[in-house]
Amino acid sequence: MRFYFVIQYKRIIRILKEAGFNPYLAFCVIAIVFVLLSEGLFHNVMYANYIYSLFFLAFINNIGSIERNEFSKNIFSVVDYKKIRLLENCIIAIPFFIFLVYKQEYVIAFSSFLIGAVLSFFNKVNTLSFATPTPFYKQPFEFIVGFRKTFWMFILGYILTCIAISVGNFNLGIFALIITFLTAMLFYLKPEPLFFVWIHSDNSIKFLWKKIKMACLHSTFLSLPIFLMLVLFFPDKAFIVIIFEIIGMLFVVMSLLGKYVSYPTDINPTVGFTIGLTLFFPPLLLLIIPYFYFQSKQNLQSILK
């Protein structure tokens, strides 16, 4: 059983090294980012303690997927398997627990830890038995896959918009719009297997423009309810909504192009850092998008002859 955790540790080290990071430095950065994000959430959002606890439980639930655990269930004895799951969940719970205790949210800290531990005895609900309907069936790819994995984020965005309108909070509505585009950006985080680019008969320019067109159309489609509601109920601020809509779309396009800069390998650290930087300073988009476009075009030329 000890060997299982040694192997997991080695895997993490290898993944970080392959991504071009110094693993120990990366651990420090991850810890700092974790604290900053947690602080940011508690500082800016109402009921952050509950949302924080939900994030933690969603994360725990995710590592309990049947596919992920099939291997260990197959090779370890029943007792060892349960011990591994329990220990894994507890290890993941520790940083969340410490932060909640630091925030003096003792009840939520202990109850989340306990629920996390109990969840180790259950597997994530298998949602593969039926196909979630999506509006993107004619162009099945990033948006169809992404939508099925994160549709609840869009529902959350639409609910937040309704709340924003009912309480007259325009900023909350813009926040909902941002959530929608950030979620769509995530659809392009992981590169597809080589086969799915190779099979295209278009050259790299045509391929990229088709992708850009789809990204714009589909992200507009998903953000349209929020966009329309905000324009309708805050007509004096329609211009701001349009600006956010355009910037959001540009972010999705940047994310798309970023994926193909180092394709077929994962998004490289420089691209990741640049995307992060642009999130803090959006005018950079005007430089980064053309730069990513030319890099992607060049990179894809060897695959799409």
Add this chain to the structure above:
Amino acid sequence: MILIESLYKSYGNKNVLKNINLTFKEGEIIGVVGENGAGKSTLFKCMIGFENYDGLIKYDKGILKNVTGFLPTNPYFLSKITGLEYLQLVCNARNIKVSDLNKKNIFELPLNQYAETYSTGMKKKLALTGTLILNNEIFILDEPFNGVDIHSNIIIKELLLKLKELNKIVILSSHIFSTLNEICDKLHYLKNGEISKSVNKNEFSEIEQDMRGLEVGNMIDKLELQ
């Protein structure tokens, strides 16, 4: 016609393919056989452009990749994509319009289910359907019979013969000699990255004998099974 001349492929210091010279003509079904790790899949990947290589691979009728249907040993499927959506995706990629994809579902697959939930054989059949609906001229099929049930095996054999009749180039790998005997016109034996033998239909048994050659000896004793 596809012409391969002096093809070399290596990973670091390891030479995986050495001086491969082959020709594939229209209307032929060519088998590539060899032990596991002999380099069959690497050869296919070089041909379709998945791998870089030294040497020449030439197709006399245009860009090879745009008219090739490739069936990998383990087909790739994106998560949360149904069988029908997979077929739509490959059609879109090649700018091909098919009015009713369900009609092309000759293997009677549950196309409205996520492809990732399919069994090994079903995944292979879906990927094969994907290559067949694209009006390809060349078919490179890496172990198309693996994991597929008997009835579907018969369908695949008939399909391959139909492709031959339509003057397509069909290149496949398989370990099942009885099937290769039935459908292939020629066999190339790949051994340690080199073509060790190329034979016509009536000489397939020579390669089969060579491949059976390895003695089992005391291999099993080494496991010290209890």
